[in-house]
Amino acid sequence: MANNILVVAEARGGDVRKVALEVVAAARSLADGLGGEVHAIVFGGAGIGAVAPKLGAVGADVVLVVEHDGFATYNAEAVAATVATQITTGGYRAALFGASAMGQDLAPRIGARLRVGVAADVVAVSADGTDIVVRHPMNTNKIIATMVLSATPALVSVRPGAVSVGTSAKAGAVQSVASAMDPAAGRVKVTGVSMGGGAKLDLAEAPVIVSGGRGLKAAENFSLVEELAAAFGNAAVGATRAVTDDGWRPHSDQIGQTGRQVSPDLYVAVGISGAIQHIAGMRNSKTIVAINKDKDAPIFKVADYGIVGDVFEILPALTAAVKAARAQG
Amino acid sequence: MKIAVCIKRVADMGARFQIGADGTSVSDAGIKYDMSDFDEWAVEAALQLNEKHGGGEVTVISLGPDAAQETIRKALAMGADKGVHLKADRIPFDGFAIAEALAAELKDGAYDLILFGRIAVDSAAGVTGAMVAELLGLPCVTAVSKLDVNGAMGTAERQVEGGVETLSFPLPALCTIDQGLVTQARYPSLKGIMAAKKKPLESKPAQLGAISVSVRKMELPPERSAGRIVGEGAAAVPELIRLLQTEAKVL
Incomplete structure (x- = not known):
């Protein structure tokens, strides 16, 4: 007992x-x-x-x-x-x-x-x-x-x-x-609960996270990140603080020192330079992939695998390749 | 409104940390200190609430060594009215010991609202605020990303995994502040810094509670080994897929 x-x-x-x-x-x-x-x-x-x-x-x-x-x-x-x-x-x-x-x-x-x-x-x-x-x-x-x-x-x-x-x-x-x-x-009353998107995986629970930063250039370009996440089938979408402060994504998606701290099996950083505050939230991920146009971006120092280049060219190709790999799997 | 904000002086998280000689602390060497981010937002939220509703008073309280007074002065320079320093040579890792000291200071303050940051970015526990609320018998909402007060009632939103809860509660109450409530805490103006020097700052010993959680050892996590650039542009995608399948085995 x-x-x-x-x-x-x-x-x-x-x-x-x-x-x-x-x-x-x-x-x-x-x-x-x-x-x-x-x-x-x-x-x-x-x-x-x-x-x-x-x-x-x-x-x-x-x-x-x-x-x-x-x-x-x-x-x-x-x-x-x-x-x-x-x-x-x-x-x-x-x-x-x-x-x-x-x-x-x-x-x-x-x-x-x-x-x-x-x-x-x-x-x-x-x-x-x-x-x-x-x-x-x-x-x-x-x-x-x-x-x-x-x-x-x-x-x-x-x-x-x-x-x-x-x-x-x-x-x-x-x-x-x-x-x-x-x-x-109870004195504190819950007057409402709004859950965004029924089947959406939470950042804490998703085995894969695809995260976007300023390199995506505009809020609407996050559709490329969402499509890659959808291709994985078990991925949630995250963001940097710069992106959530600009209102491209909700604050609840922010990964970093003042946001969520995550440790998925796979973290894909898209257009993220790798500010120390962002790395604080994702450095414990098991495998990190970074895609960025600047080969000297600090994100490549923590990434296991990096691709240097234009995210708008690479992302659609990666999405298609992930879909194909999973279809075979 | 009479608002109290509990703030903590923490190391700048950009630092490369080293473990102290005792093996149970973070070395001070070369470390800069500032107010914990979430606490800055709590101070900002308190100032904004009183600006919106007119009048009121904001008291900032910080437990820690003498240097905590610098952090209190910063909050006073931002616009808070007075400060209380609860002196403790070392800040314990047991949030309950801290909560007892803060509750003893807060209990006769007749505050309408008590604010904390959701967590201190150094110890990263986020337990002290809700403990103080319980010790004072106050309604409590943690991790608040939206807050307003209307007469004797408050309304708040808090982020939960995958969604948002909306809550209402009577004042007096205690809230812990998450990101999203304010975008940026104000910087102290030169005028504010000068004014802060004349604002009241009382220092007294902290009445810490009994400690039941303590640090046995601190260590640095293993460094991530340097990765590699797979290639450039979309042409590198097939090789990345191969590595994710055969080496990392995550696909």
Whole structure:
């Protein structure tokens, strides 16, 4: 009991998000190290309990289902109250969250309620004897800090994409849990949620990112970037700060020091010179391709593969070649 | 409105960092410091809100060593009215210890709105703001990319993965500020810099809370090995495809 791990499994639109499975996987290896169980708590509207097998399949022994119409969208105050109560009554050694918009909002609220710190946005979490140890990239990914959590519960948020999901199937036995407060009683009300484009992959979850910079010359030329992303089939579109500040792309697409920090399998930088602030957000990508007309652009210093030349000539050719390669594959 | 903005002095992220001799800190050598980007936007947002609604007062609060006063002076030069320095020789890595000190300072301030940056760009945790809100029992919205106040109610937008949430909340409240709310924080004018020297700046010891998250080790990530130029123009595309398939194995 004292070595059990609680996971707050993020759900949206009636399904669990990929980051939820990653966090369960991280919790599974941590619990195995400590000799405990993984309990995943999931919040949602009617029928959310149907996600339990998915959480069990990646390592949850128990799935705690908090079903309420008020949880169809994220309800920070009621979720925080319920998770804090569950951690206390369940006597958990640690609670893990995704370092997503929701998890980054939720974990510190619970930390303050339980009067402990939070290790945020970690890329690894493990047991070292009785300590819980995490690795956290800081100073725009230029330094990796190893941190120790000495309090119980240890609260940790795990960076999306940092942990791979294995197969460690457990029972995923469903238990129903009541909300610790009426979701309608929250002071902060979500009055609307607008999701841009239904099937659009999020930057944190996409295995491939095609990103554009000023070298594209105009907002409408981003269609070339979108076509390349579509050719990959599993790609999201990113942008530099110069481009989002100019309103060519929404701010949510910005990759860099003050935007999103991403680490896809493949990052294609198109017309991006490679300002240090941009590189801060993408340097941890596994493979980087750069296409730029200036052979001395700093982006080529971090790119595994570079093509020098006119993006308007190269992009259509690359899009066609990626389509052909995937058709064969 | 009476607005408080909590700001942090951070290293310039353009630097080539080195690990300090103790192995658990970032070396100071050759490092320049400035206000964290998100905190600058929070100061700018506070100034704009009061300009829009007329009157009010902006107090900036910073926890850290004596040099944090330089960062407070910058916010005063931008137009904030007064500063509070919570003195701590080292800023802990446990956001809860910091949140306790900030909450102790903020609790009797009768602020209508308390703003933070979404994260400090150095420690990159983004936990302190929401913790302070909980400690003070205030409504809280994190990662705000749009903010307005109408009487005793505020409205905000926050970016979530793939979308935007719109929220409403009663004041007093606490918000953490993300990119998108302001395009550019104002630069202090010469007049502002002169005026800032005469604005009140109070310094007192920080009442830090207990620390439960600490750094055991810091290290530099492995350097990326230098890549290669595959070729020039569209003619290089077939070779790139071959490398992505056979060498990088990502296609």
